[in-house]
Amino acid sequence: MSAKKSYKDYPDWRKFQSYFPEEFRIKxxxxxxxxxxxxxDYDVHIDRYIPEENNRNIKLxxxxxGGGNGRLLAPFGYAMKNKGFECIAADMPGFGLTKxxxxxxxxxxxxxxxxxxxxxxxxxxxKVMLIGLSLGGMLSYxxxxxxxxxxxxxxxxxxxxxxxxVQIQLSKNDILGKMxxxxxxxFKGLSDNVKIPIKWTxxxxxxxxxxxxxxxxKKDKVGSGSWVYLKFFRTLxxxxxxxxxxEFKQCPLLFFQPEKDxxxxxxxxKPYYDRLACEKNVVFLENCGHIPLEEPGISQLRxxxxxxxxxxxxxx
Numbered sequence: 001m002s003a004k005k006s007y008k009d010y011p012d013w014r015k016f017q018s019y020f021p022e023e024f025r026i027k028x029x030x031x032x033x034x035x036x037x038x039x040x041d042y043d044v045h046i047d048r049y050i051p052e053e054n055n056r057n058i059k060l061x062x063x064x065x066g067g068g069n070g071r072l073l074a075p076f077g078y079a080m081k082n083k084g085f086e087c088i089a090a091d092m093p094g095f096g097l098t099k100x101x102x103x104x105x106x107x108x109x110x111x112x113x114x115x116x117x118x119x120x121x122x123x124x125x126x127k128v129m130l131i132g133l134s135l136g137g138m139l140s141y142x143x144x145x146x147x148x149x150x151x152x153x154x155x156x157x158x159x160x161x162x163x164x165x166v167q168i169q170l171s172k173n174d175i176l177g178k179m180x181x182x183x184x185x186x187f188k189g190l191s192d193n194v195k196i197p198i199k200w201t202x203x204x205x206x207x208x209x210x211x212x213x214x215x216x217x218k219k220d221k222v223g224s225g226s227w228v229y230l231k232f233f234r235t236l237x238x239x240x241x242x243x244x245x246x247e248f249k250q251c252p253l254l255f256f257q258p259e260k261d262x263x264x265x266x267x268x269x270k271p272y273y274d275r276l277a278c279e280k281n282v283v284f285l286e287n288c289g290h291i292p293l294e295e296p297g298i299s300q301l302r303x304x305x306x307x308x309x310x311x312x313x314x315x316x
Contacts, residue, residue, distance in 0.1 A: 024075035043099035049081035065134025067224040069096030105235035127151040145242040158272040192231035206262040209289035245275035252279040258288035
């Protein structure tokens with residue numbers, strides 16, 4: 001077996017740090033602990049953030065979206081660690097350092113996170129909360145529909161990717177959005193095994209407000225510079241939750257909406273959010289784009305998250 005890769009081998013992730021406020025930046029010697037977890041056919045890379053006094057009842061699993069990886073979430077993991085919460089972030093198959101040997105589907109992501117929750121609960125018995133950014137938002141919801149141990153959801157989108165209007169919104173252009181799923185479905189026997197650059201598929205220019213940050217994303221070989229199997233996109237466009245939102249009462253939900261998100265604006269997520277039967281609340285992040293970098297929104301995210309977690313912590 002080849003040696004396992006580390007983010008020490010991909011130091012470009014550090015270039016992202018300067019775009020975040022000082023208290024969110026990972027400095028030398030403060031890097032998360034890197035682990036690998038052998039799960040089915042995948043060797044899953046995990047970043048773990050452990051506070052000095054790791055005595056809270058709740059653990060946070062952070063979930064990236066398409067074009068991201070677990071290390072891109074480092075500022076949020078670091079900030080929550082400093083608030084006393086253990087955080088972990090897995091590189092989902094197709095991105096980051098997770099080893100992948102065959103075409104993966106969106107269903108693989110749901111199953112992996114479901115298994116990861118069980119693994120973490122068996123380890124220490126702590127309740128688990130999910131934090132999902134971008135496509136990781138609806139992914140978090142799909143996982144919570146399957147796993148009764150999820151104590152709460154914090155998400156920045158609820159994009160129902162099986163809807164044609166949402167597919168068009170997420171796609172790089174209208175033609176791709178209108179024809180993409182139909183073509184992938186018709187020719188899945190051929191197309192599922194094909195890989196393409198993720199930047200061909202979406203509005204990369206809108207991943208963040210700062211275009212120099214976006215330019216770094218495009219060059220990230222283990223993130224937005226990755227090549228992804230078309231099977232992933234086909235199954236993403238077919239994805240349905242196990243529980244309809246009108247019946248979902250499993251756990252509370254806190255929704256974060258960046259005010260300047262041009263990939264998944266509020267009007268894309270609002271219809272699904274409004275249908276949810278669970279306890280819920282929405283916080284708008286001022287001055288933030290799709291990836292929240294800017295003040296005051298990023299601090300609003302942190303403080304709202306801490307308040308939400310503490311409220312749930314008192315119940316468990």
